[in-house]
Amino acid sequence: MTLPFQPAGAFPVPSNVILATMRSADEARVHALHAVVFGPGRYARTAFRLREKAAPLVALSYVAEEDGVLIGAVSMSRVAVGEARGVLLGPLAVLPQKRDLGVGKALLARAVASAFSVGESFVLLVGDLPYYAPVGFTRVPFGQMVLPGPVDPSRLLIATNPEAMVDVPAGAVRGRA
Numbered sequence: 001m002t003l004p005f006q007p008a009g010a011f012p013v014p015s016n017v018i019l020a021t022m023r024s025a026d027e028a029r030v031h032a033l034h035a036v037v038f039g040p041g042r043y044a045r046t047a048f049r050l051r052e053k054a055a056p057l058v059a060l061s062y063v064a065e066e067d068g069v070l071i072g073a074v075s076m077s078r079v080a081v082g083e084a085r086g087v088l089l090g091p092l093a094v095l096p097q098k099r100d101l102g103v104g105k106a107l108l109a110r111a112v113a114s115a116f117s118v119g120e121s122f123v124l125l126v127g128d129l130p131y132y133a134p135v136g137f138t139r140v141p142f143g144q145m146v147l148p149g150p151v152d153p154s155r156l157l158i159a160t161n162p163e164a165m166v167d168v169p170a171g172a173v174r175g176r177a
């Protein structure tokens with residue numbers, strides 16, 4: 001069941017884990033994390049292709065560090081759906097040996113809260129609804145959006161900004177420069 005948008009503080013992390021805004025200097029570490037988590041096939045995914053044309057939003061992206069070591073990250077980039085402007089969330093990745101500690105949901109909730117706090121009207125992602133629903137994501141109605149590649153429509157998820165009270169946008173999804 002999808003819950004209403006949850007504040008970032010609803011998802012705590014262990015006391016030795018710190019969430020911080022991503023800096024450009026983190027690029028190499030985040031790239032290495034993606035290589036470990038997603039492997040070489042990652043560039044073929046539709047979400048990766050979409051992000052190639054989308055400007056990264058480093059200020060809304062977060063890393064998780066444990067004792068200074070990067071253990072997880074979530075990236076955000078600019079997208080448009082039809083005329084509506086919002087954010088694409090992903091990849092979200094946590095090192096295999098650091099999973100089930102709450103780091104993934106904490107990163108997710110922090111990134112979504114940041115996007116809404118600066119007035120972004122929606123956050124879109126491709127992922128499994130059971131994982132993302134507790135943070136406030138719901139399925140995009142089938143056929144409402146067109147992506148630049150194959151995506152399982154049951155995995156196209158959206159959270160809309162409760163302050164903006166916008167409808168789920170419709171149309172082609174494309175990266176924004």
Ligand SMILES: CC(C)(COP(=O)(O)OP(=O)(O)OC[C@H]1O[C@@H](n2cnc3c(N)ncnc32)[C@H](O)[C@@H]1OP(=O)(O)O)[C@@H](O)C(=O)NCCC(=O)NCCS
Pocket residue numbers: 037090091092093094095098099100101102103104105106126127128130131
């Ligand atoms: C998905 C991912 C980010 C979760 O990170 P995490 O830090 O372990 O997540 P959390 O600790 O917040 O949540 C763990 C819970 O989510 C569940 N979960 C993990 N992946 C899930 C999925 N795809 N669908 C449903 N539930 C899932 C776990 O079983 C666990 O359940 P529990 O709390 O009942 O034990 C991590 O598993 C990962 O990096 N996976 C590979 C990359 C990926 O699939 N990224 C998402 C798409 S871009």
